[in-house]
Amino acid sequence: MIGISSGARRTPLNGLDGRTKLIALLTIFILALVFSSPYYILGLLALVLTTWAIARLPWKLIKDILKFFLIIAVIILVVQIFFYPGETNLFRLSGPIGFIGFSGYITLEGIMFGIAMVLRLVVIMIVAPLLVLTTPLPEFMLALVKLKVPYRFAFIMTTALSLLPSIQSHSAIIQQAQLCRGITDFETGRLLTKLRTTAGLLVPLILGTFRDSQTLDVAMSSRAFGAPVKRTFLLESHFCPTDYIILILAILFLLGGVALRVLGYGTL
Amino acid sequence: MEPIIQFNSVTYSYPRTDVPAIRDISFEVDAGEFVALIGPTGAGKSTLCYCFNGSVPQLFSGAMTGTVEVAGCNTYQDEIPVLAQHVGLVVQNARTQLFNVTVLQEVGFGCENLGLPRNVILERVQAALAFVGLSGHEEREPSALSGGQQQRVAIACVLAMDPDVLVLDEPTSELDPIGSEQVMEVIARMNSELGKTIFLVTHDMEFVAKYATRTLVLSDHRLIKDGPPEEIFSNNALLDEARIRPPQVCEVSLGLRKRGYLIPHIPLTMNEAVSTIKGLNHA
Numbered sequence: 001m002i003g004i005s006s007g008a009r010r011t012p013l014n015g016l017d018g019r020t021k022l023i024a025l026l027t028i029f030i031l032a033l034v035f036s037s038p039y040y041i042l043g044l045l046a047l048v049l050t051t052w053a054i055a056r057l058p059w060k061l062i063k064d065i066l067k068f069f070l071i072i073a074v075i076i077l078v079v080q081i082f083f084y085p086g087e088t089n090l091f092r093l094s095g096p097i098g099f100i101g102f103s104g105y106i107t108l109e110g111i112m113f114g115i116a117m118v119l120r121l122v123v124i125m126i127v128a129p130l131l132v133l134t135t136p137l138p139e140f141m142l143a144l145v146k147l148k149v150p151y152r153f154a155f156i157m158t159t160a161l162s163l164l165p166s167i168q169s170h171s172a173i174i175q176q177a178q179l180c181r182g183i184t185d186f187e188t189g190r191l192l193t194k195l196r197t198t199a200g201l202l203v204p205l206i207l208g209t210f211r212d213s214q215t216l217d218v219a220m221s222s223r224a225f226g227a228p229v230k231r232t233f234l235l236e237s238h239f240c241p242t243d244y245i246i247l248i249l250a251i252l253f254l255l256g257g258v259a260l261r262v263l264g265y266g267t268l
Numbered sequence: 269m270e271p272i273i274q275f276n277s278v279t280y281s282y283p284r285t286d287v288p289a290i291r292d293i294s295f296e297v298d299a300g301e302f303v304a305l306i307g308p309t310g311a312g313k314s315t316l317c318y319c320f321n322g323s324v325p326q327l328f329s330g331a332m333t334g335t336v337e338v339a340g341c342n343t344y345q346d347e348i349p350v351l352a353q354h355v356g357l358v359v360q361n362a363r364t365q366l367f368n369v370t371v372l373q374e375v376g377f378g379c380e381n382l383g384l385p386r387n388v389i390l391e392r393v394q395a396a397l398a399f400v401g402l403s404g405h406e407e408r409e410p411s412a413l414s415g416g417q418q419q420r421v422a423i424a425c426v427l428a429m430d431p432d433v434l435v436l437d438e439p440t441s442e443l444d445p446i447g448s449e450q451v452m453e454v455i456a457r458m459n460s461e462l463g464k465t466i467f468l469v470t471h472d473m474e475f476v477a478k479y480a481t482r483t484l485v486l487s488d489h490r491l492i493k494d495g496p497p498e499e500i501f502s503n504n505a506l507l508d509e510a511r512i513r514p515p516q517v518c519e520v521s522l523g524l525r526k527r528g529y530l531i532p533h534i535p536l537t538m539n540e541a542v543s544t545i546k547g548l549n550h551a
Contacts, residue, residue: 072470136369137369138369138370138373159367160368162368163367163371165411166363166411178512212364213360215359215364215365216365216367217327217357218318218323218327218357218359218363218365219357219365219366219367219422220367221321221323221327221348221349221352222321222323222348222352222356222357222378222426223352223354223377223378223381223425223426223429224349224352224378224381224382224429225349225377226348226349226381227349227350227351227352227381227382227383228347229381229382229383230383231380231381231383232380232383232384232385232386232389233380233386234372234373234376234377234380234386234389234390235373236386259283267405
């Protein structure tokens with residue numbers, strides 16, 4: 001049921017308040033979007049990887065995430081290399097192709113911007129697990145509520161996350177049942193066959209999930225969810241000195257990053 | 269004394285259907301009673317359960333006529349969170365009604381929603397878990413528990429809110445015999461020790477015979493009989509109509525009666541059956 005949360009995993013980041021981690025994550029997000037220089041974003045990536053090492057999260061996970069986004073990254077890189085309006089021409093590839101906006105030259109700025117975009121994607125993709133894998137869902141929800149996110153929204157968000165493993169196991173059961181009836185084209189077979197078997201899996205999965213969500217709705221309502229009173233939270237969270245240090249650093253980084261950008265640094 | 273549950277001519281149809289799931293249901297239950305609702309699958313038992321806390325019609329919408337009053341609240345007018353303080357509902361599938369990360373948070377969820385002080389919540393959670401025999405499981409994941417334990421957690425969840433009435437919709441349908449026995453024992457104690465009014469839907473006739481003080485029979489969406497278990501289980505025509513198989517001790521006695529033996533009262537328990545059959549031998 002928890003799957004998404006850290007569960008039994010104990011890392012140095014577990015001791016931090018959820019708000020601290022959320023604010024630090026947002027800071028990295030914003031800085032990754034503010035800078036367009038690959039060197040600055042590389043700096044952010046180094047910071048994220050160091051935090052990853054401190055959190056003692058498995059490196060294999062980064063490999064899996066990158067593998068998943070490899071095609072998108074290649075597309076981004078190619079598109080920027082070809083279409084970024086750079087000034088330093090490196091070599092001529094063809095004549096100008098006006099209707100697709102290609103000048104015919106590969107430029108240094110295009111390559112740099114392409115690399116920056118890919119690094120930005122990598123930073124954004126691997127910074128999220130740092131929060132998700134080191135923060136149990138209840139703490140994450142409490143952090144959202146304390147940051148003034150409406151409780152109902154925070155609850156729906158965290159409950160949806162907590163239900164993912166359940167949906168996964170439901171999907172495995174349906175696949176198993178279909179395998180028993182001779183459907184084996186989940187991974188192999190032609191594209192059309194694969195699409196057909198996937199639809200055969202999705203329909204019962206979605207219907208089952210809807211049915212379960214209705215039961216969940218009844219169960220939640222039966223336990224006074226949405227009662228018009230100020231809710232109590234069993235879980236408590238307090239800032240520790242490390243939280244304050246990280247928060248101050250995050251604010252300094254953010255302000256410093258924005259100031260550098262305003263002064264013209266961090267761009268191509 | 270005013271009854272704690274009042275159903276007055278309740279008819280309800282789910283949205284996009286003309287066939288009512290329950291028709292013209294009327295009955296009253298006094299505080300502290302242990303009522304069992306029995307009947308074949310598809311008779312409308314779960315729908316009837318959803319009427320107690322206002323899920324029907326507030327969550328499911330659809331068309332409802334008649335009124336349901338529980339502990340002085342009208343299920344049509346009072347909102348579900350208000351009703352939840354008076355009536356606890358435990359549904360059939362334990363897995364889908366548990367959605368928190370630890371047992372402690374799961375059981376405390378209802379009290380948190382009611383805005384009770386933190387120390388009161390912790391006391392109530394401990395008491396509810398102790399009552400269902402799950403003390404020491406506070407930090408475990410609900411999904412990692414056995415089916416019987418999950419269902420007991422689900423019961424603890426509503427028990428912690430201290431409602432007057434507990435409605436349990438086939439709580440043992442997915443459990444093994446030992447898990448079922450443990451859950452049923454908890455339900456019986458909620459009635460005998462805590463004085464809670466119990467409304468239980470079950471196919472376990474042995475349990476109905478053993479604990480229920482009153483039995484309602486639902487068949488073809490209508491309430492066809494309301495009486496003590498002994499009266500229900502000695503009525504062959506009724507049992508056939510509602511496709512109910514009585515407890516084995518009752519079956520033996522009914523079989524003997526069919527063969528011409530004089531059995532004035534159908535026994536409900538093994539001890540009663542032994543006495544009855546011994547009496548026959550002596551005769």
